[in-house]
Amino acid sequence: MAYYQEGIWIDWVDALSEENCLVVDDFITDHELSIFLDYFQENLKEDDFKKAGIGTGSDFQLKSQVRGDYIRWLNREQDIALADFFERVDEAIARFNRYCFLSLSGSEFHMAHYPKGTFYKRHLDQFNQRSNRLISVILYLNKDWKSGDGGELKLYLDDHEKTVAPIAKRIVFMRSDQVEHEVLETHVDRYSLTGWLLYQPPGLTFLA
Ligand SMILES: O=C(O)CCC(=O)C(=O)O
Numbered sequence: 001m002a003y004y005q006e007g008i009w010i011d012w013v014d015a016l017s018e019e020n021c022l023v024v025d026d027f028i029t030d031h032e033l034s035i036f037l038d039y040f041q042e043n044l045k046e047d048d049f050k051k052a053g054i055g056t057g058s059d060f061q062l063k064s065q066v067r068g069d070y071i072r073w074l075n076r077e078q079d080i081a082l083a084d085f086f087e088r089v090d091e092a093i094a095r096f097n098r099y100c101f102l103s104l105s106g107s108e109f110h111m112a113h114y115p116k117g118t119f120y121k122r123h124l125d126q127f128n129q130r131s132n133r134l135i136s137v138i139l140y141l142n143k144d145w146k147s148g149d150g151g152e153l154k155l156y157l158d159d160h161e162k163t164v165a166p167i168a169k170r171i172v173f174m175r176s177d178q179v180e181h182e183v184l185e186t187h188v189d190r191y192s193l194t195g196w197l198l199y200q201p202p203g204l205t206f207l208a
């Protein structure tokens, strides 16, 4: 099912290729927001979140001075409460492949909780040359966010900086290899679904 018409996607894709990032408000409905938030809260209660690290394999370090969020990876077969979210992701992948000539063939997402007082310092999401992350995606779930609550996403674009408030139903897409960004200190609990659209060459399953 297509949630947004082709013409709308063409405008969005144009904006993404011009600025390397795209911010869309009301990307999901209020109904979806409440389902996603309920599911998020259930998982928080079950204490399923782990402190996020930096890098992979032997580089993996817990560095609170760099990032303070807690995450829980998603699995679309198991996290069926988020089925509509994954459908929207699939639509984005199809449109980006069609209009940006990308070869996206997968995604990875987690739920992210930034407790009060946490942040994520300036970084690039494609952290090594083998990274297959092409587009970063963040959907915010912060229903009552207001100015002064902090936790804004700051984007360092080619010729300017952009500060994006993490308000509910807003989604951000950005080029993972191009846009450095940071999460400013949040003064309230901050919730999002965060992930990456991946380039996976056919037949390549493991890079030694
Ligand atoms: O939550 C955000 O606004 C950005 C998160 C982020 O930069 C990341 O998880 O890599």
Ligand SMILES: [Fe+2]
Residues within 6 Å of the ligand: 123, 124, 125, 136, 181
């Ligand atoms: Fe990031």
